[in-house]
Amino acid sequence: MAWRTMWRALRDGPATEPAPAADPLLAESLAARLHAAAQRRLGRGLAIRQVDSGSCNGCELEIHMLGSIVYDLERLGLRFVASPRHADVLLVTGPVTRNMHDALLRSWAATPDPKFVVAVGDCAIDGGVFKGSTAIIGGIDAAVPVDAFVRGCPPTPAAILEVLCTLIEANTPPPERVRRI
Amino acid sequence: MNARTLLLTATAEACAPVPRRHLTGSQWAAFVTALTQDSSLELRAMWADGVSVYTIFLAPEDGTVIFASVSVELGLYQALSPARPSAVLYERMIHDLWGHTAADGLDMRPFLDHGNWTATPPLAIRPLPNLTAPEPKEFLPAEGEGLHRIPVGPVHAGIIEPGHFRFTAQGEIIVRLEARLGYLHKGTLGLMQGKSPRVAARFAARLSGDSTVAHAIAFARAAEAAAHVLPPPRAEALRCVFAEIERIANHLGDIGGIINDAAFALMQARFVWHREHLLRATETAFGHRLMMDAVVPGGVSVDLAPGGEDTIIQALDTLAAEWDALLATYDNSASLADRVVSTGTLSASLAASFAPGGFIGRASGQAADLRRVPGYGHYRDIDVEMPVLTAGDVDARVRIRMAEVVESARLLRHILPRLPEGALLERLDAVSGEGLGWAEGFRGDIWHWVRVEGGQIAAAFMADPSWRQWPLLEVAVEGNIVADFPLCNKSFNCSYSGVDL
Numbered sequence: 117m118a119w120r121t122m123w124r125a126l127r128d129g130p131a132t133e134p135a136p137a138a139d140p141l142l143a144e145s146l147a148a149r150l151h152a153a154a155q156r157r158l159g160r161g162l163a164i165r166q167v168d169s170g171s172c173n174g175c176e177l178e179i180h181m182l183g184s185i186v187y188d189l190e191r192l193g194l195r196f197v198a199s200p201r202h203a204d205v206l207l208v209t210g211p212v213t214r215n216m217h218d219a220l221l222r223s224w225a226a227t228p229d230p231k232f233v234v235a236v237g238d239c240a241i242d243g244g245v246f247k248g249s250t251a252i253i254g255g256i257d258a259a260v261p262v263d264a265f266v267r268g269c270p271p272t273p274a275a276i277l278e279v280l281c282t283l284i285e286a287n288t289p290p291p292e293r294v295r296r297i
Numbered sequence: 298m299n300a301r302t303l304l305l306t307a308t309a310e311a312c313a314p315v316p317r318r319h320l321t322g323s324q325w326a327a328f329v330t331a332l333t334q335d336s337s338l339e340l341r342a343m344w345a346d347g348v349s350v351y352t353i354f355l356a357p358e359d360g361t362v363i364f365a366s367v368s369v370e371l372g373l374y375q376a377l378s379p380a381r382p383s384a385v386l387y388e389r390m391i392h393d394l395w396g397h398t399a400a401d402g403l404d405m406r407p408f409l410d411h412g413n414w415t416a417t418p419p420l421a422i423r424p425l426p427n428l429t430a431p432e433p434k435e436f437l438p439a440e441g442e443g444l445h446r447i448p449v450g451p452v453h454a455g456i457i458e459p460g461h462f463r464f465t466a467q468g469e470i471i472v473r474l475e476a477r478l479g480y481l482h483k484g485t486l487g488l489m490q491g492k493s494p495r496v497a498a499r500f501a502a503r504l505s506g507d508s509t510v511a512h513a514i515a516f517a518r519a520a521e522a523a524a525h526v527l528p529p530p531r532a533e534a535l536r537c538v539f540a541e542i543e544r545i546a547n548h549l550g551d552i553g554g555i556i557n558d559a560a561f562a563l564m565q566a567r568f569v570w571h572r573e574h575l576l577r578a579t580e581t582a583f584g585h586r587l588m589m590d591a592v593v594p595g596g597v598s599v600d601l602a603p604g605g606e607d608t609i610i611q612a613l614d615t616l617a618a619e620w621d622a623l624l625a626t627y628d629n630s631a632s633l634a635d636r637v638v639s640t641g642t643l644s645a646s647l648a649a650s651f652a653p654g655g656f657i658g659r660a661s662g663q664a665a666d667l668r669r670v671p672g673y674g675h676y677r678d679i680d681v682e683m684p685v686l687t688a689g690d691v692d693a694r695v696r697i698r699m700a701e702v703v704e705s706a707r708l709l710r711h712i713l714p715r716l717p718e719g720a721l722l723e724r725l726d727a728v729s730g731e732g733l734g735w736a737e738g739f740r741g742d743i744w745h746w747v748r749v750e751g752g753q754i755a756a757a758f759m760a761d762p763s764w765r766q767w768p769l770l771e772v773a774v775e776g777n778i779v780a781d782f783p784l785c786n787k788s789f790n791c792s793y794s795g796v797d798l
Contacts, residue, residue, distance in 0.1 A: 172505060174506025174507070175508055183456075184572075185567075223452055269503075
């Protein structure tokens with residue numbers, strides 16, 4: 117029995133896949149934003165609060181997969197938290213509906229500074245297919261400032277993970293700072 | 298006269314594949330009265346346009362689909378909710394979107410309208426500017442000693458859609474739950490007007506992302522019926538493939554999610570791994586993990602990629618290889634059984650009166666499945682076997698899902714090697730007409746209706762089964778502890794976006 121388990125583990129390897137590489141350009145601009153604001157560094161770990169401000173739940177399905185054994189978000193220092201009060205990053209999906217506008221603003225206000233907003237999905241960029249509806253106010257940046265967008269309808273978990281990894285990269289203290297400590 | 302005979306006296310309007318019986322106000326009132334004595338007709342969907350209210354009934358015994366409408370007179374129509382309590386949410390939605398009031402309705406509080414829209418009612422012939430400030434939401438009372446209220450949402454602790462849950466609890470026990478939705482209202486129906494069915498299909502595919510295929514199929518069938526076009530056989534068979542993959546993928550995610558809510562992370566890890574594996578196979582075979590926009594009016598927009606069949610069969614094989622071990626773990630884990638057995642019970646009698654469809658219905662004695670009765674498309678040529686349980690608890694809903702995964706995998710293995718050759722898409726001419734389409738999504742029965750004028754959509758509706766499932770969730774959690782709500786909620790997994798429109 118034990119041999120069979122060992123053989124299977126050797127044959128299949130771990131279910132979790134290597135993390136994607138960060139996009140250097142985006143990392144640089146995000147790091148610059150953090151630096152310019154002269155905000156206290158958060159350290160490598162990032163707490164993420166997901167807010168659905170009008171999505172069709174397609175993006176939620178894929179964000180859900182990030183927590184799965186295949187992507188295993190937590191090994192990268194990323195974790196989903198239950199309240200915006202505990203979050204560094206708001207991961208927002210969907211266009212902003214008029215009925216969710218207030219809840220999104222409150223979630224944003226409840227998130228302590230410094231904070232990042234990542235808009236996930238085509239709807240989050242400019243309303244997507246729902247652009248022009250009187251029931252929405254637009255993409256996420258019509259309500260709160262956005263730091264990074266993830267394209268796709270819905271974006272694949274790998275695409276979302278790539279932007280989140282980039283955020284960590286930008287969030288890692290630069291080497292000279294480490295030496296001073 | 299019984300309800301069905303009454304309908305035959307009404308005018309038949311042209312609608313394919315089922316003629317629409319249009320009733321005057323007094324005929325409708327007589328029909329509603331007759332329905333109180335007649336439980337053979339199940340309410341399956343209800344909506345409106347500027348001048349009429351539309352309803353779909355299904356007679357489960359013989360599979361007859363009945364499509365009836367009533368003229369709205371001076372903004373009023375006789376409420377259906379006294380005869381069919383499942384009509385309450387539909388009536389509230391109709392009032393919010395079109396402004397028609399259900400006379401003698403059981404509950405006329407707003408549902409989708411939170412007072413934030415710029416013009417109301419948004420789909421009325423002449424909406425008026427909304428100049429009043431939003432009012433605080435009103436919830437049903439629950440009074441007694443030691444009761445307290447717990448407001449939850451719209452932003453929840455997990456990664457789920459927004460909605461407000463108002464619990465009234467006595468200590469740990471839920472006395473009453475009320476779900477207030479509408480947060481995701483995107484004005485989808487209004488956006489569809491004036492567009493061609495081909496363009497509007499993108500909205501059907503985004504009503505509820507997890508049912509993107511099923512909603513797209515129902516919409517495409519409605520648009521094809523209106524244009525009197527039949528999709529090519531290969532397209533019909535591919536639609537079945539898409540739909541069954543979607544069903545398996547959603548059930549795998551749901552089973553894992555439910556079990557995870559009972560703190561059994563090992564099984565969740567395996568089920569979700571299989572889900573990811575299947576989604577990747579789907580991307581290889583059809584170019585998109587969730588197959589969004591793969592179904593279009595007239596057929597399908599994507600063919601099976603070379604080698605795609607093997608990739609999907611391999612994913613199913615991998616699942617089948619581990620399936621018995623997963624099932625044994627589920628059966629032999631006392632801590633899991635302790636959480637799911639007799640939790641969130643939905644009685645068979647309540648399920649019978651609401652006809653929720655899907656795994657919720659099948660776990661509570663309701664055999665309804667549109668693939669079997671009345672059937673549609675490629676399913677008319679194949680047999681679909683569905684078990685029915687009567688326990689109605691979380692465990693029964695998990696077991697029905699497991700059985701559906703096995704059956705859907707069997708269907709895929711049957712259909713994939715026998716895909717007919719030929720074209721994928723039939724042209725839809727810019728004609729006028731009215732059409733009804735249905736499909737069995739992973740949640741249950743989906744109904745779409747379109748009225749096309751000169752190739753453009755004049756009016757449309759997309760009915761998710763969640764309309765009849767949300768009220769049952771509210772009842773099923775009564776008497777359970779607050780901590781078991783996530784477990785119950787996940788086992789129902791009703792769509793928020795699907796009803797918020």
